[in-house]
Amino acid sequence: MKSIPEFLARLSGGDTPQAAVDDARCLLPPIGCGRPLTDGGLPDQATAREWHISGLCAGCQDRIHTGGAS
Numbered sequence: 001m002k003s004i005p006e007f008l009a010r011l012s013g014g015d016t017p018q019a020a021v022d023d024a025r026c027l028l029p030p031i032g033c034g035r036p037l038t039d040g041g042l043p044d045q046a047t048a049r050e051w052h053i054s055g056l057c058a059g060c061q062d063r064i065h066t067g068g069a070s
């Protein structure tokens, strides 16, 4: 069984949460938005912790957690 990071990397064309964290940005599209997190991307500790795991900024975490409708 493949690991989740490996699965995500495959979906995102080789990008990984680890690479996103190293570059201080969100995962590349179509998973994330690819934006740098220099300001406003991680408003609180919980979001920052989630970013370290998933590689997603606050906006993308919201989008995924709410099902992406609209």
Ligand SMILES: [Zn+2]
Residues within 6 Å of the ligand: 026, 027, 032, 033, 034, 035, 056, 057, 058, 059, 060, 061
């Ligand atoms: Zn994002």
